[in-house]
Amino acid sequence: MELKSATQGTVRLALSREHKGYREYRTENTEFRILSMEYNFRDIEKKWQKWWRDNGVYKVSNDSSKPKYYALDMFPYPSGAGLHVGHPLGYIASDIYARFKRLKGFNVLHPMGYDAFGLPAEQYAIEHGIHPAVSTENNINNFRKQLDNIGFSFDWSREVRTSDPKFYKWTQWIFLQLFDCWYDRKRQKAEGISELIAIFEKEGNKNHPVPDAKFEIRNPDLEILGGNFSADQWKAFGAKTKHDILMEYRLAYCGHGEVNWCEALGTVLANDEVINGVSERGGYPVIKKKLRQWYLRITEYADRLLEGLLAVDFSESMKEMQTNWIGKSEGAEISFKLQAASRKTDGSKLTADGSELVVYTTRPDTIFGVDFMVIAPEHDLVEEITTVEQRSAVEEYITYVKSRSERERMAEKKISGVFTGAYCIHPFSGKEIPIWISEYVLIGYGTGAIMAVPCGDERDHKFAKHFGLEITNIIGSHYDGEEANPTKDAVLENSDFLNGMVMKDAISVVVNKVEELGIGERRVNYKMRDAAFSRQRYWGEPFPIIWKDGMAYPLDEKELPLELPHVESYKPGPEGEGPLANLPEWYHIQDGGVRETNTMPGYAGSSWYFLRYMDPHNEKEFCDRKYSDYWGQVDLYIGGTEHAVGHLLYSRMWTKFLFDLDLIGHDEPYKRLVNQGMIQGSSRFVYRAHGTNLFVTLGSKDKYQTDELHVDVNFVDGVELDTEAFKKWRNGEHANAEFILEEDGKYICGSEVEKMSKRYFNVVNPDDIVARYGADTYRMYEMFLGPVEMSKPWDTKGIEGVHRFLKKFWRLFADEEKGLIVTDESATNEELKTLHKTIKKIEEDTERFSFNTGVSAFMIATNELTDLKCHKRSILEPLVILLAPYAPHIAEELYQQLRASKVSPVGGDLQGASVVDTLYPA
């Protein structure tokens, strides 16, 4: 027979079986059985996706009288593994919200792009010889195909790719602005470097002292002057000195910092790539090495980044994470004179001429509780103060520390350290205090040295106990001799002039005294360090910088983009620089200049991409001010918490910087941030008796000595293994497997929730889900799974319920025999109650991002209307529109059918119009 199909006119169907009341058909092309007038999601989804694309339905204009709404996803890194079912979670949520806002009458910007620079593409190139540009392009195409299956309403005409020269031209351009600016602390904003030069020429730097960051290379001329210079001295400096001094002010500056260096691989490694002091690949030793690096002076923005959090709608925990990362603390720097009698390494005695150890403390009130000092192993004083007796022990310890990553140093429970042999003098009591070295003190924080107060600080206490050091109790009964007590409320004892004072009141007393004596000062400190902005890699933005005579010169704007040259080898350069250092013909330019051979890090492009979507094809500017003023902040930003402190802080800083330069009109990029949880994989295990091919079911595994093996979740039904499929798995690797089964004859697998990843064989591909159940079912199920913000494991089993709901919803409109069955009868009170209850519930749920309860509300409404046998247009039409953000294909199909049918033409010419253009009924 012939059947009118919703998509392709007439489709020939072979009648395979006929039963009373229904018929079963089989199409020529698909093995799936369908029922006539059944919900045929494959045809419907294909049809509407094509229709939306062909008609540019989701193309958004920068010119509209409607209010704007900007709904943004964190753009993906196009990895070779493609999308798994977890990735689209946030995209579906933002798509639902974007569609909802469109229906509510907003002009919605909902773009998508690719964070296309990054390490994995380069690793892939090293291993497979495929150029990153090629693999990235392939990956992007694959991502796009997968995304297109799901029916998103992205405006693809605005797509950005960070690796596209048309895009990174502007990344480089913004970098040059950062390079060309300094931060004026008085006005709390970025200013041009030329203004700073004018100030120096007029008054030196007395009103604008050198900002202290951790990474600058100090110019010797400046060092001699103690960091201060007059106008005349400035004018007398040579070009190189001036260059170096300005470098200490620039917002993008060159300094030097420590990296994980692997000699055997000849390359710098990420912390992730270092495991227990050796490289993940190959297991070669890794040490700390100082390299010249670019940095962004994000520390200058620390206070504004903190203040900005007050004005944005982020979760409290997100704000807390950022606040803690910035780690603002108020305290004091205090100098301790070194004990003159201590002998230096060369045997000579330390002179008493003022060698000092400067510590940073947030608890000056505990100054009489200091029992020892601890300095970081990298501290400059280590070499100077270590005595002959302690020399070999110290050297041994430092070698040990060099092999340890920062992560390991922080995570270590074991206490380690070594005594330097030197002492310093307590400024008030005159007591001699031993100076120790330990890895728990980090060189990058404060002054890299602490005064240890074991009775009040837990780590100091453990250290003192471990090495049998004295513990002075200054807090009386608050200290029990077993555990440190960090209270601020105790009344001080054993504290000389502070005795009897409550600790928190004593803080300012001590600081005042210290300042009065000139041995220290009040100090604000941040845990956050300047952001390392260069990578010794290939697949990133080249720096538009030329080095000549040790000085950095920016490229002229007209020379941008500086394109990434093609390389044949991705091996690092001779001194551990990036692969670009192997291209002399590229980096050598006329009159002796050489190009910077480092590249920018992954977060460079992602720090501003949200602005480019507003004006993606502009070749004259990164974004026309007119359009950034129209779109303004991102109203809704969705992404994972893994970006809590990296990307989000960097992009907030870049936004503030561009705002300072008056290039955009807002100084916080995101108005509202929603963190989606991770969809985790649910891994399955089989247990192989050690050294055999005998596989033991979960219930009996303890009777054998077994090894745990991941098996592909795709042939495990729940926890029951399909043993035949297992035997065929991976080219019959386990073809000879034998099984010990449960009593009921099943093989039961173990299970565990893990990250969804190829290597755990727990990946579920959204393509498969969409092919089987359709995009609408997939979208709704992914939402139904639980709150967007929560992490949860994927389980395909429950999807049937959502699919059933859509079929049931369909049956409110269409009967397999009679076709469309919608009538024009007026609704009963009961039906109206269901409708209005549902509208209220779903609008509320959608607005507050509770999509899971929203989906439930649809199910409840559908069940109620089914029970009421309600097929009335006045009830169903609003429901369809309500459903459109969640399940756009089926909603579009049913809406169009309602409009096209002769059952009851309603007013208004909406023939051919899309649901997305239609407002909810008021």
Added chain:
RNA sequence: GCCCAGAUGGCGGAAUUGGUAGACGCGCUGGACUCAAAAUCCAGUGGUAGCAAUACUGUGCAGGUUCGAUUCCUGUUCUGGGCACCA
């Protein structure tokens, strides 16, 4: 180690502001339709005892506040995310 989350039936989860715990879905059990299966529909389903009405018990664990706690507080365990070159 430090910072941030989370924990509720066999499973995913609901309870929006401290007020009937378990909505909705999966799974399971029984039934209708069918030669049969699928699909669809109906009923039941936290645990224990009971034919039942019902009773007791129950939101990771131990305490606390409250007339009342899944919700607030203190401590604790486990799981997940981050910790600066993965993105």
